[in-house]
Amino acid sequence: MRKEFSTYIEKIATQQKDIVFITGDLGYNALENLADAMGNRFINAGVAEQNMIGVAAGMAYKGYKVICYSIAPFVVYRCLEQVRNDVCFHNLPVYIVGNGGGYGYGIMGSSHHCIEDIACFSGLPNMKCYVPAFVEDLDACLTDMFDRKKPAYLRLGLGKNRPEFLLPTPFGAASKLSAGSGLTIVAQSPVANNIFAALAGDSNQHCVDLFIVDHMPFTTLPDTLAQSIQNSGNVLVIEEHIATGGLGQALSTLIHTASLPVHRFVHLFAAGYPDGLYGSQSFHQQVSRLDENSISQTINSFFQPL
Amino acid sequence: MVLSEKEHINLQGNLRLKILRLHHSAGSGHIGCSLSCIDIMISILRYKDAQDSFILSKGHAATALYSILNELGDIPNEDMSTFYKNSTTLPAHPAPGKYAAIPFATGSLGHGLPIASGIATANKLSGSAAISYVLMSDGETNEGTTWEAAHFAVANKLDNLLVIIDKNGLQGFGNTIDILGDTAAVALWQTIGFDVATADGHNVNNLIDVRNSLLATHNGKPKVIIANTIKGKGVSYMENKMEWHYLPMNGSQYTEAVDGIKTKYNL
Missing domain, CATH: 3.40.50.970 (Thiamin diphosphate (ThDP)-binding fold, Pyr/PP domains)
Structure with a gap:
């Protein structure tokens, strides 16, 4: 960028x-x-x-x-x-x-x-x-x-273009990018591109609501996002930032404050350097389960029968 | 108009009494630090132009700043009576955004010189003739930002920046010379590229003369006055004593301090 x-x-x-x-x-x-x-x-x-x-x-x-x-x-x-x-x-x-x-x-x-x-x-x-x-x-x-x-x-971050299949959205606290009802994904930063790669060709993509939060602090839950969480009861947060003090914690607080019923809340975040090993951005995303394959697996896990 | 030496001494004494009153009513410390630099503040704040800015980088000398700004009409009396109490705009270190004459909150050391350098840069850029003043402590020159900012000021030819170092030789937990050495040495500042002058930090007329002489030289060099001072100046039992960085006065100590000031400053 x-x-x-x-x-x-x-x-x-x-x-x-x-x-x-x-x-x-x-x-x-x-x-x-x-x-x-x-x-x-x-x-x-x-x-x-x-x-x-x-x-x-x-x-x-x-x-x-x-x-x-x-x-x-x-x-x-x-x-x-x-x-x-x-x-x-x-x-x-x-x-x-x-x-x-x-x-x-x-x-x-x-x-x-x-x-x-x-x-x-x-x-x-x-x-x-x-x-x-x-x-x-x-x-x-x-x-x-x-x-x-x-x-x-x-x-x-590393600039990529917005995928064509996404809904056009104005700048906002939580831009809704596509529409579904089985899972609400809330993401931040260019790591969001890995979600789109994971969703492309995925049969579950039409069941997913995607939101991008592009500014922080995140203190107000937009109605569209609250509605999506209400409908899906499943939340996946994805951010290239540590768990502490980032989007996941902010969203968790907002969900609890609004008393929204959530069946499952999964948070993918930057894990730091758990093995003390270093590599490319993609390598670290993989270690943190923020890569395309890991995200795809996590998304699919929401649609597996228990 | 510049006051006479006698008038200055009168003002120096009265502001000391004001500082002592604040500390006594609050039961607060940092007395020695304020007595160390109040005379420097008189030389700057009473005589600077309205467009000039002044940053107290050694924010722990807040009572000196509050006292002279009160004297100059920038802080009302009713605010002074709230010093150090709950719901005050005058905490132990200056607060942000409360008084036009206190443009920046300070209290963590090493912030004032970078800010003052930024103000001086802005003045150059906008074509303003305003001077950017900053008062630092000698202990504060331990901070790395002092040297980042000093090099920046030289590189950017900020001859509209005047630094005053309150060199009382004491810092938080010992003599400055014993801790990191003399980081407020004339030679250091000269080597970096400042115009350096020394002054008697308790002689206001001398401070004004030195300031005027430095500012008259438009040579692209930032200026520094290394002002030799005595921590606790004016109160015999506080002078050159590190503990008066921290201690509050008890009743008899306050009385002794006030009596001493009245005698020394002919009040």
Whole structure:
């Protein structure tokens, strides 16, 4: 999604002179267009992420909308206190953009993975996290982010196009993507693409309701999702994020609060590094049972006679 | 107009009494830290332009900030009486979004310089002549963000940034020199590329002169005043004593402190 992201920013920053872009010394072969287009509003703050966030807070206080860009883990964990104290407490328009969320950086290893970002950020005051699943959803996330003018985090992942068979949906808390009645699947991030691969050609696909939640915190259960859960009584949550502090826990709370009857609730999430072994993003998805085959098996298990 | 030395001493004494009253009524600590930097705050806050910004990075000196802002009319008296109590807008460390004169909540060290550098960057970008001031403690220069921000300020030629370091030589659990060494040394800041000046941190007229001299030089270099101070300045039994970072005063200690200030500052 990085190319689409920089294209969007180039366009909007050309129109809006109060937008500043700060990179933590990353963006080779991806952000050169922004450096050219934005001139002195494009700042390389060096390999110093904590300072980058503080600088962004100071600039936002003076009226600028400031994007802070880095590889996701570097801009989440390293500067969590700066994000909380300097940005969120003051409700400033600082937009933190982390590339390669989840296991996106694959074989680069655990230092480059970001599977606890939503847990870290989504509870901070005034913060909204955006986790687009498809390239087509990025524009809506960015538009909402700039319109909102408040602290934000955007997790960029490997961009894939929205499958043609999906229902078109506007940006929302839980976009319904297809319709069924036997199982409600709620997913977040580009890992959702593995669901579609799992469903393609699956005889159960017409029995499945699919929802994508592309921003966090997830605090309100949309009527369509509540209705789907009411009808199916079966819930499958899929996210490339640890179980703690992510979509699954948020949805579980909402279901209990609404007293919805759920027969079965299955949560597929980033398992971390259970065997201490490392590999590609697909490898880690497989270990976490987030790959196409595992998801297919999990879906089928809902339709097996007990 | 700049006050005379005598008028400054009067103000320095009265603000000390105000600080002591706050701490005594609250039974709170961090007294030595406020007495250490109140004179620096006078030199900046009483004389800065309206467009300039000031960040108290050593947020534990909040009573010094509250006292001078109250003196300047930025914090009303009725708020001052709520200091440290439930439902206050004046907790032990400055809160966010309550007073225009306190643009940032601080209290965790190492945040002020990056923020002030961002303000200075924004001022440059927008063509504003405003100065970005930040007051730090010397212990705070242990923080890695100090050095991230210092290099950033030099690289971005932020000569509209003025850092003041309250160098009292004490930090949380010992002498700064014994812990990580002198991270507020003149040579360090010079090597990085700052315009460095030292000052007597308890002589307001001296602080103003040094500030004016630094800001008159538009050479693309950020500025720092390393202000030599005494923790607990003005209260004999607190001076240079680490424990007065933490301790509250009992009744007799308060009386002794007030009497001492009145004598020393001719009140």
